[in-house]
Amino acid sequence: MADVAAHAGVSLKSVSRVVNQEPHVSEALAARVQAAIDQLGFRRDGSARQLAMAAAGRLLGYVQVDAANPFFGAVSRGIEEVTRPAGFLVMTGSTDADPGREALLIETLIEARVAGIIVAAAQGGDELLRDEVRHGTAIVCVDRLLSGAEVTSVTSDNREATARAVSLLIERGHRRIAYLGGDERVWTAQERYEGYLEAMAAGSLELDPRLAVRGVGDHDLAAAATDALLGLERPPTAIVAGQDRIGTGVVAALHGRGSQHGVAVIVFDAVPMADLLDPPVACIAQDPFEMGRVAARALLAQLDGSAPDRRRLVVPTRFLDRPSAAISPARPDATTAT
Amino acid sequence: MADVAAHAGVSLKSVSRVVNQEPHVSEALAARVQAAIDQLGFRRDGSARQLAMAAAGRLLGYVQVDAANPFFGAVSRGIEEVTRPAGFLVMTGSTDADPGREALLIETLIEARVAGIIVAAAQGGDELLRDEVRHGTAIVCVDRLLSGAEVTSVTSDNREATARAVSLLIERGHRRIAYLGGDERVWTAQERYEGYLEAMAAGSLELDPRLAVRGVGDHDLAAAATDALLGLERPPTAIVAGQDRIGTGVVAALHGRGSQHGVAVIVFDAVPMADLLDPPVACIAQDPFEMGRVAARALLAQLDGSAPDRRRLVVPTRFLDRPSAAISPARPDATTAT
DNA sequence: TTGTAGGCGTTATCAG
DNA sequence: CTGATAACGCCTACAA
Numbered sequence: 224m225a226d227v228a229a230h231a232g233v234s235l236k237s238v239s240r241v242v243n244q245e246p247h248v249s250e251a252l253a254a255r256v257q258a259a260i261d262q263l264g265f266r267r268d269g270s271a272r273q274l275a276m277a278a279a280g281r282l283l284g285y286v287q288v289d290a291a292n293p294f295f296g297a298v299s300r301g302i303e304e305v306t307r308p309a310g311f312l313v314m315t316g317s318t319d320a321d322p323g324r325e326a327l328l329i330e331t332l333i334e335a336r337v338a339g340i341i342v343a344a345a346q347g348g349d350e351l352l353r354d355e356v357r358h359g360t361a362i363v364c365v366d367r368l369l370s371g372a373e374v375t376s377v378t379s380d381n382r383e384a385t386a387r388a389v390s391l392l393i394e395r396g397h398r399r400i401a402y403l404g405g406d407e408r409v410w411t412a413q414e415r416y417e418g419y420l421e422a423m424a425a426g427s428l429e430l431d432p433r434l435a436v437r438g439v440g441d442h443d444l445a446a447a448a449t450d451a452l453l454g455l456e457r458p459p460t461a462i463v464a465g466q467d468r469i470g471t472g473v474v475a476a477l478h479g480r481g482s483q484h485g486v487a488v489i490v491f492d493a494v495p496m497a498d499l500l501d502p503p504v505a506c507i508a509q510d511p512f513e514m515g516r517v518a519a520r521a522l523l524a525q526l527d528g529s530a531p532d533r534r535r536l537v538v539p540t541r542f543l544d545r546p547s548a549a550i551s552p553a554r555p556d557a558t559t560a561t
Numbered sequence: 562m563a564d565v566a567a568h569a570g571v572s573l574k575s576v577s578r579v580v581n582q583e584p585h586v587s588e589a590l591a592a593r594v595q596a597a598i599d600q601l602g603f604r605r606d607g608s609a610r611q612l613a614m615a616a617a618g619r620l621l622g623y624v625q626v627d628a629a630n631p632f633f634g635a636v637s638r639g640i641e642e643v644t645r646p647a648g649f650l651v652m653t654g655s656t657d658a659d660p661g662r663e664a665l666l667i668e669t670l671i672e673a674r675v676a677g678i679i680v681a682a683a684q685g686g687d688e689l690l691r692d693e694v695r696h697g698t699a700i701v702c703v704d705r706l707l708s709g710a711e712v713t714s715v716t717s718d719n720r721e722a723t724a725r726a727v728s729l730l731i732e733r734g735h736r737r738i739a740y741l742g743g744d745e746r747v748w749t750a751q752e753r754y755e756g757y758l759e760a761m762a763a764g765s766l767e768l769d770p771r772l773a774v775r776g777v778g779d780h781d782l783a784a785a786a787t788d789a790l791l792g793l794e795r796p797p798t799a800i801v802a803g804q805d806r807i808g809t810g811v812v813a814a815l816h817g818r819g820s821q822h823g824v825a826v827i828v829f830d831a832v833p834m835a836d837l838l839d840p841p842v843a844c845i846a847q848d849p850f851e852m853g854r855v856a857a858r859a860l861l862a863q864l865d866g867s868a869p870d871r872r873r874l875v876v877p878t879r880f881l882d883r884p885s886a887a888i889s890p891a892r893p894d895a896t897t898a899t
Numbered sequence: 900t901t902g903t904a905g906g907c908g909t910t911a912t913c914a915g
Numbered sequence: 916c917t918g919a920t921a922a923c924g925c926c927t928a929c930a931a
Contacts, residue, residue, distance in 0.1 A: 224908060234918045239910065247916055264696050269672045270608040270618070271908035274923045280608070282673075290628070290637040291850070299628040303655055312669055315653045317641055331650055334607040335620075358602050471834055478837050494834075496809055499816050501839040512629070562924060572902045577926065585900055609924035612907050 224265065231259035242267050273336065283522070284332035284340040285315045286325060294492070294511045298343055298365055301515020309523055311338070322347035333360060339522045341365060341515075346410060361532075363522045365514055367410055375525065375534040377518040379509045381411050381491075384540040385418030386425070388489050388507055389463060391542075393426040396553040397461040397487065400428070401452050403473065404465035405440030412440070415465045415491055434459055445472025453480075460486060460553040467492040470504060477502050487553070497543065505544040514538045562603065569597035580605050611674065621860070622670035622678040623653045624663060632830070632849045636681055636703055639853020647861055649676070660685035671698065677860045679703060679853075684748060699870075701860045703852055705748055713863065713872040715856040717847045719749050719829075722878040723756030724763070726827045726845055727801060729880075731764040734891040735799040735825065738766070739790050741811065742803035743778030750778070753803045753829055772797055783810025791818075798824060798891040805830040808842060815840050825891075835881065843882040852876045 228238045233252060240248050241256040259265070273280040283306055287295040299315065306313055314332060318325040325348040332340055339361035342352065346367055356362055356372040364376040392400050402419040405412040416437060423430055433455060439448045445464065449472065452459055464470035470490030477486060478501055486502070493508040494500070517536050524530030566576045571594060578586050579594040597603070611618040621644055625633040637653065644651055652670060656663040663686040670678055677699035680690065684705055694700055694710040702714040730738050740757040743750040754775060761768055771793060777786045783802065787810065790797055802808035808828030815824060816839055824840070831846040832838070855874050862868035 235908095236910080236918060237916095240917085243910085249916065252917080266671055268612070268908050269674055270611040271923090272672075272910075273608040274606070274612055274925090275908075275910040276923085290641065291631065291635040293629065293631050293634065296631065296634040297629040299653075300655060303628065307654070312652060312654065312673065314650055315637075316645070316650065317638060333604055334610075335650065336607055471837070474834070474837055496812070496832075496834065496838060499809070499812050499839060500834060500837050573925085574902060574927095575900090578901090581926090587900060590901080606924055609907090610926075612909090613924075613926040614907085 224267070227256065227259045227263055227265050230263060231255045280336055280338065281309075281311045282335060282337045283311045283313045283519075284329070284335075284337040285313050285343070286318060286328055286332070286340060287315065287343040288318055288320050288345045290315065290317045294366075294509070295343055297511035298515035298518070301512040301517075302341060302519040303515075304512075305516050305519035305523065311523075318345050320345045320347070326351045329355065338526055339363070341518050341522060342367070342369075344411075346408070361522060361525050363518045363525070365518045373533040375521050375530075375532065375536060377514050377521065377536045377538060378411075379514070379540050380537050381414035382418035382421065384507045384542070385415040385463065385465070385491060386422040387418075388491075388505075388542065389419050389422035390426065392461045392463070392487065392489070393422065393428065395487075398428060398553065399431065399434065399457060399459040399461070401434040401459035401462045402436065402465065403439050403445050403448055403462060403469050404437045405469065407437050409440075412437070412465055419463060439469060439472075440466060442468050442472040442475065445469040446476040447472075449473045449476035453477075453486075458486070462486055462488050464488065464490040464504075466490075467494050470494050470506075474500050474502065474504060485553075493543070505542070508541045508543050510538050510540065562605070565594065565597045565601055565603050568601060569593045618674055618676065619647075619649045620673060620675045621649045621651045621857075622667070622673075622675040623651050623681070624656060624666055624670070624678060625653065625681040626656055626658050626683045628653065628655045632704075632847070633681055635849035636853035636856070639850040639855075640679060640857040641853075642850075643854050643857035643861065649861075656683050658683045658685070664689045667693065676864055677701070679856050679860060680705070680707075682749075684746070699860060699863050701856045701863070703856045711871040713859050713868075713870065713874060715852050715859065715874045715876060716749075717852070717878050718875050719752035720756035720759065722845045722880070723753040723801065723803070723829060724760040726829075726843075726880065727757050727760035728764065730799045730801070730825065730827070731760065731766065733825075736766060736891065737769065737772065737795060737797040737799070739772040739797035739800045740774065740803065741777050741783055741786055741800060741807050742775045743807065745775050747778075750775070750803055757801060777807060777810075778804060780806050780810040780813065783807040784814040785810075787811045787814035791815075791824075796824070800824055800826050802826065802828040802842075804828075805832050808832050808844075812838050812840065812842060823891075831881070843880070846879045846881050848876050848878065 224238050228235045237252060238256050241253050285302055289295060316328040325345060341363050343365040344367045349369060352369055353372040356374055362374050364374055366378055368376050389400060404416045407413055436448050439445045462473055464473050467490060473488055488504040490504050491507045493506050494504055497504050497506050517538055562576050566573045575590060576594050579591050623640055627633060654666040663683060679701050681703040682705045687707060690707055691710040694712055700712050702712055704716055706714050727738060742754045745751055774786050777783045800811055802811050811826055826842040828842050829845045831844050832842060835842050835844050855876055
């Protein structure tokens, strides 16, 4: 910048004024400075700027489990949509659900002097997060909670949505409804499972423990579990999958058996092309995009003090059942075989 | 930091030494300083650090079209996998293929003093990019080229892969092979289209212009185009879709017509659950994850001067045809109806 | 092993 | 409207 000043024959501050488009600069001077800037290819240095202004730079951190996961990608878009117009830049990193990576990432973001951090899912590094919160860092959680700290969180209505879906199956005559869920230590998985139990109880259906399977959080495990379910002397007439990957496993296991099996499938989280699959499935679709927007708005509001530090924000899911066949009424023979 | 020094009764530099884990510090002093740090909740300031060291901070920029698109998400993961071990943090932003946004984003990244930038797809803001390259910024392009500048680019073997797929169809007896492609101004779309033409010529098949459709780059347009193809008096026996979204449109249009139509479908880019769809499709799968890794390695190598500024790096695609039915031989009646 | 002086590029303050 | 000077928080170089 000094170079520019020298080149233009003006003072340092004048250059600064031009660069920042401050008022009270004569056109002549501005032009001269601009010429020098162009000629020297000058770029103002964000670090120095931030240092001098002592203000928190317009930088945000977004910590996610996996950038390649469409859910988190969509959250990311939601965040950007809100933060970019506000002039923020987002620094992103994936943790692979590894608390160590998460910790390192967060430390780095803090050092980069981000104004706030959005953390999407992955429990485990909670202690560090709580420390940061106490330390005054603005943090918002997405798709997870953080107990023991004043944090606002944005989640789906996991339990309620699952309960509604199961209730719907019951309404349509299903009695043997299976649930395949993921790792029970994951909060969302726990919530969804409880929603299932809730609805089963509300429908006065006794719970067959063989139909309530947990810890099958990936495609292959879910496919194997589905095979096992179908092998029972009285197989379920409906299967609720607690995650998209579980859903694809269920579909894979069902695929090719012909649609005669008549098993209705509902998957939590949107499955791509759900209605073109064989068999088709109904989905409890989260709205990650909106979750990102909500989280970003909450963070920005928190930064300018216009919102409390701790809120529980719930983004509703939508039930997608385009091919009505997906959750068709249970076949009579299956129901009456009791 | 001065606070810490005062609190611990030591000098500024001693605190700096402890923070940076420099050698030659007595344990007693280190402990005292560490205590003060913990107590005051001190965090070293990345901006100041960067400013003082005059070195380019360990920051990288990644500019993509859409973070919610699994392709770019996977590229992002590939980049991270390489850059994080090297101690870099990645700042990300989506452009929505809008040159204006892209420009703004890049400007911002430059101001943040990133050491280099990876730009994934979206042509249009080329002039700005060329300027930056001339200005000395290290830039690597992914899934696009940048003419008129010394940039290294990482792409798939778009043309060759498409040609191979079409040749395979020809080998299996197909004569009427349709191609549905996206916007011809997009480089990848152009390459793939040319691959189609190439293979048709190599197979000595005359090109029916009604079967070579371009500019149908989304689901609905592709579905409509497919309907039109099926309405021809001599419909194609095979359809090659130049993008995943086009592929889903084709599948949607074919879905429910029964598999009797016997149309083989090949989609460029991996379609989720391709083999469970009705009808199933074969895929020309790109490897975005690897593309990201390659790009990141190229950028890092360029930064430390161990690689030239300009290289054309090609990451091969894989042909996925798990359900062999997908590209089954053309049905005789369709072929002989000539 | 520890402390001191000077500077990194920018902005804010206060004179001219 | 313009310019000199002092921060900002840290690091390197040099001295004690």
